[in-house]
Amino acid sequence: xxxxxxxxxxxxxxFGRRLIFKDLDFKFLENGIYGITxxxxxxxxxxxxxxxxxxxxxxxxxxxxxxxKVIDEEKLHNYIGFVAPYLIMYEEFSAWENLIHIxxxxxxxxxxxxxxxLLDDFLLLNRKNDIVKTYSSGMKQRLxxxxxxxxxxxxxxxxxxxxxLDNEGKETVYRIINREGKNKIVIIASNExxxxxxxxxxxxxEDYKK
Amino acid sequence: MKPYAxxxxxxxxxxxxxxxxxxxxxxxxVALSVILFSIGNEKIPQNxxxxxxxxxxxxxxxxxxxRAFVSEEERGTSLILHLIAAPTTIFSGKLLFNxxxxxxxxxxxxxxxxxxxxxxxxxxxxxxxxxxILSNIGLAIASTIIAAIISKAGAKGTLYPVxxxxxxxxxxxxxxxxxxxxxxxxxxxxxxxxxxxxACYDVIMLTISYMLFDFIWKD
Numbered sequence: 001x002x003x004x005x006x007x008x009x010x011x012x013x014x015f016g017r018r019l020i021f022k023d024l025d026f027k028f029l030e031n032g033i034y035g036i037t038x039x040x041x042x043x044x045x046x047x048x049x050x051x052x053x054x055x056x057x058x059x060x061x062x063x064x065x066x067x068x069k070v071i072d073e074e075k076l077h078n079y080i081g082f083v084a085p086y087l088i089m090y091e092e093f094s095a096w097e098n099l100i101h102i103x104x105x106x107x108x109x110x111x112x113x114x115x116x117x118l119l120d121d122f123l124l125l126n127r128k129n130d131i132v133k134t135y136s137s138g139m140k141q142r143l144x145x146x147x148x149x150x151x152x153x154x155x156x157x158x159x160x161x162x163x164x165l166d167n168e169g170k171e172t173v174y175r176i177i178n179r180e181g182k183n184k185i186v187i188i189a190s191n192e193x194x195x196x197x198x199x200x201x202x203x204x205x206e207d208y209k210k
Numbered sequence: 211m212k213p214y215a216x217x218x219x220x221x222x223x224x225x226x227x228x229x230x231x232x233x234x235x236x237x238x239x240v241a242l243s244v245i246l247f248s249i250g251n252e253k254i255p256q257n258x259x260x261x262x263x264x265x266x267x268x269x270x271x272x273x274x275x276x277r278a279f280v281s282e283e284e285r286g287t288s289l290i291l292h293l294i295a296a297p298t299t300i301f302s303g304k305l306l307f308n309x310x311x312x313x314x315x316x317x318x319x320x321x322x323x324x325x326x327x328x329x330x331x332x333x334x335x336x337x338x339x340x341x342x343i344l345s346n347i348g349l350a351i352a353s354t355i356i357a358a359i360i361s362k363a364g365a366k367g368t369l370y371p372v373x374x375x376x377x378x379x380x381x382x383x384x385x386x387x388x389x390x391x392x393x394x395x396x397x398x399x400x401x402x403x404x405x406x407x408x409a410c411y412d413v414i415m416l417t418i419s420y421m422l423f424d425f426i427w428k429d
Contacts, residue, residue: 054292056428074296082293088286090219092226101222104215105303106294147290 003067004079004154004185005029006051010060013046020046021208024060028201033181035199036189042205044189045084048159051187052080066154078106081148084159085141091133095124095143098132099150108151118146122172137164145173149180156186162195174198212295216303217310220278229281234274234315238322241266246326259329260389264382266319267349271312272371275353278304279361280370288361292427301354301423308357309350316346333395337405341388344408348381348415355419358426384408 011024020043028034036044049055051062053076064071064079071079089098096115103110119125122142132140141164148156161177162170177198180186188195196202224230245262254262282288291300320342324330332338356377360369384404391401 052293054289054428074298077293077295080293084289086286087289087293089290090223090287091285092223097222101215101219102290102294105212105219105291105299107212107215 003065004031005065006155006185007063007065008051008060009063011047011050011057011062012059013043013050014058019209021205024203024205024208026203028185028187031181031183031185032200033177033186033188033198035196035202036187036205037191037196037202038205040191042209044191044205045086045159047203047205048082048084048157048187048189052082052157053077064155078151079154081151081153081156082159083141083144083148083157083161085163086159087144087147089132089140089143089147092131094129094131095119095135095146096128098143099146102147103150106151111150115146115150118149121176122146123168138166138169141165142169142172145176149176154184156180156184157189158186159189160192160195161188161190162192170194212299213302213306216291216295216299217306220303220307223281224277227281230274230277230311234270234311237270237273238266238315238319241269242319242322242326249327254327254329256329256393257386257390259327260393261386262327263320263323263330263389264386266323267316268378268382269371270315270319271349271353272374274315275308275311275350276357276360276370278308278354279357283361297424297427298420300427301358301420304358305350305354305419308354309347312346312350312353316342316349330393332392334392334398337396337398337401338389338392340405341385341392341408344405344412345381345385345388348408348412349378351412351415351419352377352381355415355422355426358423381408381411384411 006028008024008026012022013020024047036047038044046055050057053073064076066079090101093101099115100110116125119128122145124139124142124146127135127139132143135143158177161173165173177186177188181198188199190196245266279288282291353374356370356374360373363369384407388401388404388408391404
């Protein structure tokens with residue numbers, strides 16, 4: 001079991017003069033499922049991108065620790081699994097080719113058994129050699145979960161994880177979130193009641209607007 | 211090996227989408243044809259011949275080299291790169307792709323140019339060879355970092371040549387000069403300073419690019 005801790009101190013984000021959130025403090029010290037909630041435009045995606053190290057906060061800092069050592073910002077991507085509606089896979093490649101290229105760029109071993117089992121979990125095994133462009137939006141969303149889990153990350157960040165998914169897809173995602181939440185930190189940014197019911201702790205971004 | 215893996219991904223993507231190759235090939239053909247038709251049977255001086263070669267090279271580069279980052283941004287796939295590799299890996303992979311594209315493009319341009327323009331005769335081949343190598347490296351580095359800068363802007367197509375011109379001007383001027391020298395047959399010793407300037411340009415551009423890329427890439 002990994003010991004990935006997350007500590008945010010006085011996080012503030014502004015886009016120009018527009019304040020998104022201010023002085024946001026939180027600590028996620030235990031494995032489990034955590035939620036970020038707020039109305040549309042409240043900054044859920046911005047916060048999750050800051051946690052992932054994709055964008056920088058205007059002030060404050062976020063520190064990722066693994067086994068009591070601070071993770072270097074340059075290497076943070078190796079520990080993060082990320083799913084979001086605005087994440088777009090390479091549509092000119094098949095799901096299988098996406099996994100090959102991504103694992104090569106990550107510098108990880110191409111684990112055929114793991115990838116086949118993930119494709120099976122997310123009901124894409126029969127379509128793994130089809131070009132992603134031909135997938136439905138739900139299938140593309142399921143492929144993103146495989147992308148997020150393929151390198152065995154120590155923290156999972158899901159922004160609106162069930163968008164575009166049918167009931168069967170949602171059930172699969174919830175099963176996997178519950179499974180991963182037992183030995184990882186899983187953070188969900190969403191407004192969906194069913195997504196947030198999984199979360200033990202929730203951050204309400206409306207509380208950090210002043 | 212990670213930059214090579216990114217290069218391989220870009221190479222396979224290019225084979226499927228033909229994002230850069232088609233526009234590059236078309237631009238080379240159109241530019242050379244326009245120059246050929248406008249000159250007709252006129253004899254053009256050597257320095258103009260060298261200058262026209264670099265005009266074709268500069269504008270061809272402008273039509274295709276921005277794809278390294280712009281295509282990722284336009285398709286919305288740059289977030290994947292953020293999540294799978296460190297900025298240095300990304301820049302190195304994109305630079306490798308652009309280096310190979312620049313060399314292939316400029317070899318084709320130079321061959322076509324020497325076939326179509328009888329005034330284009332190289333008398334000091336070693337000098338031209340070194341100029342060609344150093345200029346292409348500089349062109350690839352500058353094009354890659356400029357592509358990264360403009361990829362997040364709105365008017366990418368216009369901004370790319372506008373931003374490239376002042377940055378590439380020293381490279382183009384020295385390359386034109388050295389190409390003229392190699393056509394005249396100037397000795398290697400007489401062109402050492404210009405070659406050194408070209409090499410310095412490459413080193414400076416490479417250093418600045420690696421230092422800046424982290425900031426450009428993140429926000």
